[in-house]
Amino acid sequence: MTTADEKLAALSPEELYERYMETQAAFGRAAKGLDARRKQNRLHVPAEEADIANAGPDQRMIVGPEMGFNVHNLHVFTSGRAGGSERYHTHGDALKYYIKGAGFELIGEERFEVHAGDFCHVPANVWHGTENPNPEPLVFLAAQQFPGTYRQVPTPFMHLEAPQKPPEVKDLSLGELAKLEPWPLYLRYLEEQMTFGHVAMEIQRRREQKRLMVRAKDAPIMEWGPGRHHIISPELGFDIYSFQLFMEHVPGGTDRGLPQTSGDAVRYYIEGRGVEVIDDEEIEVTAGDFTCIPAGSRHETRNPNAEPLRFICWQQIPGTYLQVHTPVLAEE
Numbered sequence: 001m002t003t004a005d006e007k008l009a010a011l012s013p014e015e016l017y018e019r020y021m022e023t024q025a026a027f028g029r030a031a032k033g034l035d036a037r038r039k040q041n042r043l044h045v046p047a048e049e050a051d052i053a054n055a056g057p058d059q060r061m062i063v064g065p066e067m068g069f070n071v072h073n074l075h076v077f078t079s080g081r082a083g084g085s086e087r088y089h090t091h092g093d094a095l096k097y098y099i100k101g102a103g104f105e106l107i108g109e110e111r112f113e114v115h116a117g118d119f120c121h122v123p124a125n126v127w128h129g130t131e132n133p134n135p136e137p138l139v140f141l142a143a144q145q146f147p148g149t150y151r152q153v154p155t156p157f158m159h160l161e162a163p164q165k166p167p168e169v170k171d172l173s174l175g176e177l178a179k180l181e182p183w184p185l186y187l188r189y190l191e192e193q194m195t196f197g198h199v200a201m202e203i204q205r206r207r208e209q210k211r212l213m214v215r216a217k218d219a220p221i222m223e224w225g226p227g228r229h230h231i232i233s234p235e236l237g238f239d240i241y242s243f244q245l246f247m248e249h250v251p252g253g254t255d256r257g258l259p260q261t262s263g264d265a266v267r268y269y270i271e272g273r274g275v276e277v278i279d280d281e282e283i284e285v286t287a288g289d290f291t292c293i294p295a296g297s298r299h300e301t302r303n304p305n306a307e308p309l310r311f312i313c314w315q316q317i318p319g320t321y322l323q324v325h326t327p328v329l330a331e332e
Contacts, residue, residue, distance in 0.1 A: 021328070024327060024328065025327065025328065025329055025330070027148070027327065028325065028327020028328065028329050029327070029329065031148070031325040031327055032327070032329075034065040034066055035065075035325075037065055037066055037067070037068050038065045038068070038069070038070045038071075038072075039070075040068030040069075040070075041068070041069075041070050041294070042067065042068040042069045042070075042292065043069075043276075043278055043281060043283060043291055043292055043293075044276075044283050044285070044289065044290070044291050044292075045062055045063060045289060045290040045291075045292075046288075046289055047269075047286060047287065047288025047289050048288075050062050050288060050289070050290055052078065052099060052141065052268075052288060053288075055078035055080070055099065055100070055139050055141075056078075056080070056137060056139065057079070057080040057081055057082040057137040057138070057139060058079070058080075059077055059078070059079040060077060060078050060079070061075065061076075061077045062076050062077055062078065062290055063075060063076040063077075063266045063290055063292050064076070064077070064146075065146075069292040069294075070292070070294040071146075071264050071266070071292055071294065072146060072149070072264060072295070072322050072323050072324060073145065073146055073149060073242055073243065073263065073264045073295075073316050073320075073322065073323055074143050074144060074145055074146055074242060074243050074264055074266065074314060074316070075143070075144060075146055076141070076142065076143045076144075076266045076268075076290070076314065077141075077142055077144075078099075078139060078140070078141055078142070079139070079140060079142055080100070080101070080130075080132075080137050080138050080139035080140055081103060081130050081131070081132035081137065081138045082132065082137050083132055083134055083135040083136055083137060084132065084133065084134075084135070086129055086130065086131040086132070087129055087130060088106075088127060088128065088129035089127070089128070089129070090125055090126060090127050090128065091122075091124070091144060091145070091147065092124045092125075092144065092145025092146070092147070092149065092151065092242060093121075093122070093123065093124045093144070093145040093151065093240050093241060093242040093243065094121070094122040094142055094143065094144040094145065095119065095120070095121055095122075095142065095143045095144075095232055095240075095243075095245050095314065096119065096120040096121075096122070096140040096141070096142045097118075097119050097140060097141045097142075097312065098114050098115060098116050098117065098118045098119075098120070098138070098139070098140045099116055099139050099140060099141055100116055100136075100137065100138070100139040101116065101132065101134065101136050101137050101138035101139055102114065102115045102116070102132075102134055102138060103130060103131055103132035103133070103134065103138035104130070104131040104132075104133075105120055105122075105128065105129075105130055105131075106128055106129045106130075106131065107120075107122055107123075107126060107128045107212055108126050108127065108128070110212065112212065112213050114138075114213075115216065116216070117215075117216025117219075118213065118214065118215055118216050119213070119214040119219060119231055119232060119245065120212060120213055120214075121211070121212050121213075121232050121238045121239075121240055122212075123210070123212075123239050123240065124145060124151050124241070124242070125151075141268065143243065143245070143266065143314035145242040145243070146323075148325065149242070149323040150323060151241045151242065152241050152242070152317075152320045152321060153241060154197075154200045154201075154203075154204060154319070156193065156194070156196070156197025156198075156200050156201060157190070157193060157194070157197065158194055158197050158198075158201075159194065163187075163190075164187055165187075166184065166187035166188045166190070166191040167180060167184040167187065167188060169188060172192070196319075200319070203234045203235050204234075206234060206235055206236075206237050207234050207237070207238070207239045207240075208239070209237030209238075209239075210237070210238075210239045211236065211237040211238050211239075212238075214231055214232060219231050219247075221247045221270065221310065221312070222270075222271065222310070224247060224249055225249060226249045226250070226251045226308070227248070227249060228246050228247075228248045229246060229247045229248070229249070230244065230245075230246045231245045231246055231247060231312075232244060232245040233245070233246070233317070234317070240317075241317065241320070242316070242317065242320070243263075243264070243314050243315055243316050243317055244314075244315055244317050245312065245313070245314055245315075246312075246313055246315070247270075247310060247311070247312050247313075248301075248310070248311055248313060249308055249309075249310050250272075250274060250301050250302075250303040250308065250309040250310075250311075251303065251308055252272075252303055252305055252306045252307055252308055252309075253303070253304070253306070254274075254301070254302055254303040254304070254309075255302060255304055256300070256302060257277070257300030257301040257302050258300060259298055259299070259300045260298070260299065260300070261296055261297065261298055261299070262293065262295070262299075262315055262316065262318070263295045263296075263315065263316025263317070263318070263320060263322060264292075264293070264294065264295045264315070264316045264322070265292070265293040265313055265314065265315040265316065266290060266291070266292050266293070266313070266314050266315075267285075267290065267291045267293070267311045267312070267313045268289075268290050268311060268312045268313075269285050269286060269287050269288065269289045269290075269291075269309065269310070269311045270287055270310050270311060270312060271287050271307075271308065271309065271310040272286075272287060272303065272305065272307050272308050272309035272310060273285065273286045273287075273303075273305050273307075273309065274301060274302055274303040274304075274305065274309040275301070275302040275303075275304070276291050276293075276299065276300075276301055276302075277298075277299060277300045277301075277302065278291070278293055278294075278297050278298075278299045279297050279298055279299070285309075285311075295316065295322045296322075
């Protein structure tokens with residue numbers, strides 16, 4: 001029997017291009033449907049709707065564009081394997097946090113026993129499977145690179161020596177940079193890019209460790225003190241490009257957070273209560289809730305209560321780009 005890939009390989013260049021345009025147009029129409037849903041601009045999933053405590057082995061979406069969230073680079077869902085089941089597949093970058101049961105992850109040629117509280121990174125385009133030989137379900141919370149997006153690989157432009165000394169500037173404010181002529185502005189840009197590129201190359205070197213697991217004992221998320229604690233990110237040796245995972249502890253009495261912007265981010269609150277400010281909206285959050293912070297939105301976290309607020313966050317890696325689908329479609 002001829003496979004679909006073999007049929008494609010037999011096409012002439014003209015036939016292949018025609019087939020490509022047909023299929024990308026169909027995919028593009030579906031993508032436009034997702035874009036229409038994104039315009040709902042949902043930001044919050046209450047704990048009773050997410051219902052993580054009762055998550056079962058079947059996949060259930062929590063935050064994604066089809067649910068009305070303005071997110072492009074990743075989506076978050078619960079999934080797992082029923083007792084005695086297994087499944088093998090491949091996709092983009094994924095991070096798993098196991099919330100119930102035990103089983104095995106097969107990632108490429110490696111096999112890991114996993115338990116509740118563990119974290120796992122499945123690199124993009126690596127065949128993997130989740131096996132559950134036990135009678136009770138194995139359930140995990142997963143963030144996954146959104147289907148159809150691309151893995152963003154840093155490609156810094158480097159010189160052993162800069163081609164020309166850039167002009168000195170008082171600072172890198174827009175006002176100061178606006179004073180520069182085109183070529184001096186380019187030289188200033190190139191100098192800053194090369195400085196950043198050296199750091200990016202070191203992070204790329206660390207990715208070569210290709211770590212895959214973080215055991216629960218090495219990520220005591222309910223014991224960590226105030227601040228941000230990275231769990232899975234490239235500087236820690238994980239070969240991941242799309243997003244990173246960290247736990248943040250916001251102490252009680254934090255009446256004003258640190259205003260900031262970032263790429264796409266999804267937060268899952270695991271302890272306490274607080275307030276998320278996302279652009280002009282203030283959202284009261286509590287343990288079990290999720291929020292979606294769209295890329296470029298100004299946001300801050302406040303905790304006016306006595307007890308700490310803790311959340312897990314999947315966030316687009318700094319310096320990567322928001323991936324927006326741009327299909328070619330005939331006018332309808």
